[in-house]
Amino acid sequence: MRTVEFERVLKLLGQLSPRQRSRVVEVLRRPHDGDQAAAHLQACFESSPKCPHCGHSRLHRHGQAHGLQRYRCQSCGKTFNALTGTPLARLRHKSKWLTYLQAMLTSQTVRQAAKNTAVHRNTSFRWRHRFLAWIKNDRPSHLHGITEADETYFLESQKGARKLPRPPRKRGGAATKRGLSNEQVCVLVARDRTGQTLDFVTGRGPVSKAQLRQCLPPVLDADVLLVSDANASYRYFAKDVGISHESVNLSASMRVKGAFHVQNVNAYHSRLRQWIERFHGVATHYLPNYLGWRHALDAHRLPTSEAMLLAAIGRFPHLAVT
Ligand SMILES: [Zn+2]
Numbered sequence: 001m002r003t004v005e006f007e008r009v010l011k012l013l014g015q016l017s018p019r020q021r022s023r024v025v026e027v028l029r030r031p032h033d034g035d036q037a038a039a040h041l042q043a044c045f046e047s048s049p050k051c052p053h054c055g056h057s058r059l060h061r062h063g064q065a066h067g068l069q070r071y072r073c074q075s076c077g078k079t080f081n082a083l084t085g086t087p088l089a090r091l092r093h094k095s096k097w098l099t100y101l102q103a104m105l106t107s108q109t110v111r112q113a114a115k116n117t118a119v120h121r122n123t124s125f126r127w128r129h130r131f132l133a134w135i136k137n138d139r140p141s142h143l144h145g146i147t148e149a150d151e152t153y154f155l156e157s158q159k160g161a162r163k164l165p166r167p168p169r170k171r172g173g174a175a176t177k178r179g180l181s182n183e184q185v186c187v188l189v190a191r192d193r194t195g196q197t198l199d200f201v202t203g204r205g206p207v208s209k210a211q212l213r214q215c216l217p218p219v220l221d222a223d224v225l226l227v228s229d230a231n232a233s234y235r236y237f238a239k240d241v242g243i244s245h246e247s248v249n250l251s252a253s254m255r256v257k258g259a260f261h262v263q264n265v266n267a268y269h270s271r272l273r274q275w276i277e278r279f280h281g282v283a284t285h286y287l288p289n290y291l292g293w294r295h296a297l298d299a300h301r302l303p304t305s306e307a308m309l310l311a312a313i314g315r316f317p318h319l320a321v322t
Contacts (some may be wrong), residue, residue, distance in 0.1 A: 035067075036098060037094045037095070037098050037309060038067045040309055041068065041083065041310075041313065042068065042082055044310050044315050049071070051071075051076060051078065051080065052084045052085035053073060053076050053078045053080065053085075054073060054078075056073050056076065058074040059071040059074060060072045068081040068082055069081060082313070083313065086134065086312070086313040087133040087134055087312065087313075088130060088312055093119065096117050096118070098305045098306065098309065099305075100113060100117045100127055100131075101305035102305045103116050103117060104128065104293070104305075105297070105303075105308065107297065109278060110124045129289055131309075132289035132290075132292055133312075134311065135311045135312055136289055136295075137292070137316075138296060138301060139198055139292075140196040140197070140219075141219065142219055142220070142221050143190055143196055143198065143219060143224060144192050144194070144196075145194075145221075145223060145224065146192065146193050146224075146260070147190055147220065147224050147226055147227065148190065148264055148265035149189070149190040149191075149216070149226060149228050149262075149265065150189060150228060150262045150265045150266060150269065151188050151202075151206070151207045152187050152272065152273065153180065153184040153185065153187070154184065154185050154284070154287065155175055155183060155184060155185070155281065156183050156185045156204060157282060157283050157284050158283060158284065159281055159282065159283040160283050180205065180206050182204045182205050184204065184205065185201060185203065185284050185287065186201070186202045186203060186206065186207050187200070187201055187202070187287070187291065188200045188202050188207055188215055189268055189269060190219070191264050191268055197268060197295060197298070197299070198219055199295065200215040201284075201287050201288055202214075202215065206231075206233075208233055209233045209240070212237040213237060213240065216241075217241055220243065222243075224243055224244070225243075225246065226246070227245075227246050227247070227261065227262055228245070228247050228248075229247060229248060229250050230249045230250070230251070235247060246260040248261055248262060250262075271298060272291075272294050272298075275294055275297075296308070301316075301317060302317070
């Protein structure tokens with residue numbers, strides 16, 4: 001507000017009745033939405049302050065800007081705030097972030113979220129992917145014990161691209177070829193029996209042994225017993241890397257062999273597919289962001305907009321400093 005206007009408001013305050021005065025006081029006491037987002041980010045930063053440029057922890061306060069405290073590093077002399085070096089740096093309208101994240105918690109489309117937050121839909125789209133850029137890194141480091149793995153496929157999409165090598169599809173569209181082809185992008189999902197889940201976009205067409213070798217060994221514990229469908233790639237992969245493996249033949253109605261089945265991972269696929277339908281086809285380029293979003297919702301890892309806000313700057317629940 002301009003100073004002239006502010007002075008006018010101050011003058012008007014003098015004319016309030018006692019009842020009106022107490023209402024104004026009540027409104028001023030309420031935490032402002034913008035302050036809330038900034039306060040959360042600030043408190044999180046101050047719980048373990050560190051220079052984003054050099055990692056030093058001795059900082060001086062260095063004034064305020066854009067609703068956030070600025071700091072100056074005593075070691076490298078650079079200035080920064082709680083968002084420097086994160087995907088949220090220089091993103092505007094902090095006062096609307098928590099409302100926007102609430103819209104994401106309820107899986108609203110770009111347009112719905114734009115309307116409910118009162119921002120332009122281009123802003124809505126940009127914010128969605130800025131918030132998800134680091135939220136998607138909230139993944140378990142290792143899977144243990146019986147671990148189911150299976151793939152699901154999404155139609156390759158260049159939604160939003162300016163130049164397409166083929167005629168555009170409408171609202172997600174359908175493949176032109178039947179069955180698995182290079183039009184389909186493979187998402188490999190591995191889930192252990194504690195519910196820890198990892199997903200990987202392996203690329204176009206069916207998953208290969210080489211792709212399994214690339215994705216799985218770094219995240220599988222030595223005690224893992226891998227369960228898959230009858231796809232031979234899994235068998236060859238397990239043999240190659242020397243891990244225990246059981247397969248179930250889904251087509252020959254041998255879906256369950258004792259404790260061995262892929263029903264948990266298939267249920268995850270079906271929740272994922274059902275959820276992603278509302279977006280009418282997502283650009284393949286952004287698929288990892290959507291997988292991360294679904295993961296956060298599915299595991300109830302980020303139950304509030306405040307938890308989502310902190311995850312967006314890389315402070316995940318298990319890493320949170322209390
Ligand atoms: Zn520094």
